[in-house]
Amino acid sequence: MVEKLPKLYKSDAKDYQRKVVPMLKTKEAEPGEYYIDSLAVYPQYRACGIGSKLLKAAALKSHKLGISKISLIVKPENKGALKLYKKHGYSVRGKLKQAGTNFLSMVNLINPTGKSSSKKALFSKLLLF
Numbered sequence: 001m002v003e004k005l006p007k008l009y010k011s012d013a014k015d016y017q018r019k020v021v022p023m024l025k026t027k028e029a030e031p032g033e034y035y036i037d038s039l040a041v042y043p044q045y046r047a048c049g050i051g052s053k054l055l056k057a058a059a060l061k062s063h064k065l066g067i068s069k070i071s072l073i074v075k076p077e078n079k080g081a082l083k084l085y086k087k088h089g090y091s092v093r094g095k096l097k098q099a100g101t102n103f104l105s106m107v108n109l110i111n112p113t114g115k116s117s118s119k120k121a122l123f124s125k126l127l128l129f
């Protein structure tokens, strides 16, 4: 997306109407949510846990700001990212279309310790009791 931006901003007025305006109209998040935009890790460093650490850092930052709900959007065909988000407690709340592309909107509730509400985290807590 970032790579596409310079081209997008140099677009003529017709392109602006077609590409930029629908983007501005799309509601990617609800007011009061902590929104994660464009999570990405360089290909050579993937599957090493960096994406997970970034999600945990976002949860902590959101918690510190007093925000209990985190949201993001992901393409439904991005199975790897979807799997990662679900593992971290995110669930699908709906579908949306942005600039002609379909996305799933996902949300995660952060508990008072700043940790995500994933089943794994909950299960490890139950085991402690």
Ligand SMILES: CC(C)(COP(=O)(O)OP(=O)(O)OC[C@H]1O[C@@H](n2cnc3c(N)ncnc32)[C@H](O)[C@@H]1OP(=O)(O)O)[C@@H](O)C(=O)NCCC(=O)NCCS
Pocket (backbone or CB within 6 Å): 038, 039, 040, 041, 042, 045, 046, 047, 048, 049, 050, 051, 052, 053, 073, 074, 075, 078, 079, 080, 081, 083, 084, 087
């Ligand atoms: C999605 C992304 C940020 C994950 O970062 P990462 O550092 O590889 O993530 P982690 O190492 O913490 O976690 C790996 C987990 O991610 C999931 N995953 C991510 N990409 C995957 C892929 N291509 N195939 C299979 N699983 C994948 C798996 O659940 C995996 O868990 P596992 O090791 O238990 O199988 C990274 O793959 C990426 O930059 N992708 C391209 C950009 C992108 O699609 N971003 C999402 C935009 S919504």
